[in-house]
Amino acid sequence: MELFVVNRHNEEPESKGTEVDEEQEKLKKTLQRIEKNKKLRSKQKERDKKLKETIQRTTKLRQAKRELKAKIVVVPKDDNKEFLDHNIEVDEANNAGTTEENTAKNRKNKKRKLDSNNVEGFTILGVDNFAKKNKVKRVLPKWLANPTIISVNLQKLETKVSDMKVLDKSLRKLLKAKGILNFFPVQVEVIPWLLESNRHSDIMFPRDVCISAPTGSGKTLAFVLPLIQVIKKHHIKKIRALVILPTRDLAVQVFTTFKTYSEGTNIDICLITGQNSFEAEQRQLVYKNAAFGYVTKVDILVCTAGRLIDHLKATEGFDLQHLEFLVIDEADRVLESVQNDWLYHLEKHIYPDGSTRILNQITLQKRRPPQKLLFSATLSQDPEKLQQLNLFQPKLFTSVVENNGELSKENLVTVDKFIGKYTTPKELTERYIQTSVDLKPLVLYKFINQEKLRKILVFTHSVESAHRLAILLTALFKEELKVQDISSHLQLKQRKELITKFSEGQIDILISTDALARGIDLPGVQCVISYSAPKYLKAYIHRAGRTARAGEQGIAITMLHSSQLPKFQALLKQAEKSNVEEIKISEEDLEPLGDQYKESLDKLRNTVEKEEKTGLKKIKAAKKFKKNIKSYNAMKINSNGAEKGTP
Incomplete structure (x- = not known):
């Protein structure tokens, strides 16, 4: 026992000494590692400093190179080869001894930086990476990147109706009888092209066509006239052309145009x-x-x-096997419609065997596939969206407007940046008014009176808002102006009557939802006012397109409150519009109208309350009527049963 104690006490000092040595060794290594990391960090800072200096020098050289290139006029290779060789020599002379050195230095610096960012398995935080990333350039299909440019100048019409000899004489006479003496630019480009493409359609399938042009530029006649001319040669009744539109009102308008210009032919046109x-x-x-x-x-x-799909599913004998033309007007809106997946059912009906358009071309079947014609003021340039239409060798016609309203031929080389940009007529003046929400109706009233406007189309965000604004403006204007609201809740006949009265001048201010924003032709609209700010650029373009049609002057006004202004300016920037100025109406100008505004608000409140009471009474009366009908039917059934049961 004593030996054990002696041994234990003898070993203790030796153990403590060993532990102290180990700790001192670890501390020494840690200090060395810290010192090493400090040196690496200082070296890294020096490298970063040199790299920044190198990048700055490289940037200056590249800027100088770009400026030099901008001064050099690009000449076609075949026309002046010597001039191009001279340009190359100039570039080489300016970049000699600098480009290769800088490239080599940049590569070494990048490699050093990547190596120095990793210190013994750890990444140093806070190290900036100056490697410049390449910008991703949009690559469009060839047909989208190389369109046929259509002028938007409707003031100077150079092509007379009598000069377009490719159009039948009977159609030219009809046009003159309707007062049309000159063709619009979109008609000048598209009509001859469509007629020529269908001249040998039995041998070569015609290409599909996409037309993107401002509202009111004459797109409807651009497809109505060629279709009538091509189809009237047939004597056997078959559905040769199918025209699909997004709304009933627009369908009625296009149907009327077809009826007008098919006079004197055996063509039958149907509207469903x-x-x-x-x-x-x-x-x-x-x-x-x-x-x-x-x-x-x-x-x-x-x-x-939607109605087309109903007939494809339920109408026996409904046949589209001889279809030659498929026209989709307001194409972007129709394509967004997912009603019963109409495109799928239509393709299935046209190609019942499951074959595609390309397959029909390869197997040289006798039946030609329909030529697809897409028209819109805001036609999508997204290849993925257009791909679902299975377009055959498509051709694009598009209008291009620069900020000054003109397109110079020198700028045609950069036209790809304009593809898909929404264009508005040159004759359109665009402005906006900033106001508070409370004073918005009064500012609208003041503006209309101040500018002495008539024939005004006002857009709001809902049916209820349109109706209430109509009541309020009626109270403000009294007998001075006639105000009416219109919406999709009304019957088609009622809407047609209101549109006719507005076109004839019997209604001065027509207030609507976006139901009237697309395609509808309302002659002589002086001003379009977006009372509710448009949420999307397409909505703004189509609203504004109800005025400044067919070469006439027009004004588009957007009313905004302060929180809506940044978004609206972003929309304008997206459309590359820089000339939209503000119209200022101060609150001081509105002070004399205070009492009149209060009276009008009271009238609005009373009218709405009366309408709500009347609506409740109608609902109760309808419920009571249904209840009486049910009780009457029950009594009738009981009486019939009693009669049958009597001996």
Whole structure:
């Protein structure tokens, strides 16, 4: 026992000495590592400093190179080879001894930087990476990047109707009878092209066409006239052309245009939008013959997408196998519609065997696929969206407007940056008014009176807002101006009556939702006012497009409160519009109208309360009527049962 104690006490000092040595060794190594890291960091700072200096020198050299290139005029290679060789020599002389050195230095610096960023397995935080990333350039399909440019100058029309000899004489006479003496630029470009592409359509399939031009530039006649001329040569009734539109009102307008210019021909045009009963529309489309079965009664069918699918699914004998033209007007809006997946069902009906357009071309089948014609003021340039249409060797016609309203031929080389930009007519003046929410109706009233405007189209965000604004403006203007609201809640007949009265000048201010924002032709609109700020650029373009049509002057006003101004300015920047100025109406100018505004607000409140009470009474009356009908039917059933049960 004593030996154990002696041994234990003898070993203790030796153990403590060993531990102290180990700790001192570890501390020494740690200090060495810290010192090493300090040196590495100082070296890294020196390298970063040198790298920054190198980058600055390289940037200056590149800037000088760009300035030199900007001074050099680019000449076609085949025309002046010596001039191009001289340019190359100038570049080499300016960059000699600098470009290769800088490139080598940059590579070494990058490599050193990457190596120094990793110290014994740890990444040093806070080290800036100055490696410049390459910008991703958008690459468009060839047909989108190389469009045919259409002028937007509607003041100087150079092509007379009598000069377009490719158009039938009968159609030219009709145009003159309707007072049309000159063609618009979009018609001058598109009509001859479509007629020429269909001249040998039995041998070579015609290319599909996309037309993007401002509202009111004459796009409807650009497809109506060629279709009538091509289709009137057929004597057997088959649906040769299908025209799809996003709304009923626009479908009615296009149908009327077809009817007008098909006078004196044997062409039958049909309109199906759901306005009539489904059975009535079926009778318009087909009839059953005892000998031949179902026979088509129509040459050109104008429709909305949803109603078309209803007939594809449920109408026996409805045949699109002989379709030659598929026209999609307001194409971006129609393509966004997902009603029953109309495009899928249409393709399935046209190609029941599952073949595609390309397959038909390869196998040289006799039946030609329909030529697709897409029209819009805001046509999408997204290849992915357009791909779903399965376009065949498409051709693009587009309008291009620079900030000064003109397109110089020197700028055609950079036209790709304009593709897909939304254009508005040159004759359109665009302005905005900034105001508070409370004073917005009064500012609108003041502006209309101040400018002495008539024939004004006002857009709001909802049916309720349109109705209430109409009541308030009626109270403000009293007998001075006639104000009316219009919406999709009204029957088509009622909407047509209101539009007719507005066009004839019986209504001065027409207040609407975006139901009237697309395609509808309202002659003589002096001013379009966006009372509710547009959420999207497309909405703004189509609203503004209701005025300044067919070469006439027009004004587009947008009313904004302070929080909406940045978003609106972003929309304008997206459309590359820099000439939209503010119209200022101060609160001092509104002070004399204070009492009148209060009276009008009281009238609005009373009118809305009355309408709500009337609406409740109507609902109660309808419920009571339904209840009486049910009780009457129950009594009738009981009485019939009692009669049958009597001996």
